[in-house]
Amino acid sequence: MSIRIGNSCINCANLGANELCKVHGVKVSTSYTCDSFEMRAALKNDPNCVSCVRYETDSCANPQKAAPGMLCSQWAPQSAQA
Template sequence: MSIRIGNSCINCDNLLENENCKVHGVKVSTSYTCDSFEMKAALKNDPNCDTCARYQGPTCANPQKATPGMLCSHWAPQNATA
């Protein structure tokens, strides 16, 4: 069994704005993936505080130290916008 980090619906080109899959016609979440997965043409892969979903939020692991450009082991990518 392989582990695939980026193959969730959030990174799939078939995900519509209302969190529905245009291939299967069902509501999905970030934990779903399938064999019809089509990677979005361009993902932002710039791991630092500026692109972290936790930056300046309640789940930031280093709120007193976090600054733009910094990277920590708790980095969580922000949602890609189409």
């Protein structure tokens, strides 16, 4: 099973104030997603070592191999803004 940072209500264009879904009219959280999901257009997805919060830290899974432009299965964004 793949886990993707962008596929949640927090990155959906239908998320309104107070975490209220504009389509379904219910309160949601970051762990929710649905068939009406629409990615926010301004979300920047640049997954590589330089944009990883773990790059050059003790929590990096591959400190000897990590380099700009590389990607691994442990990538975590430094910031996700929409």
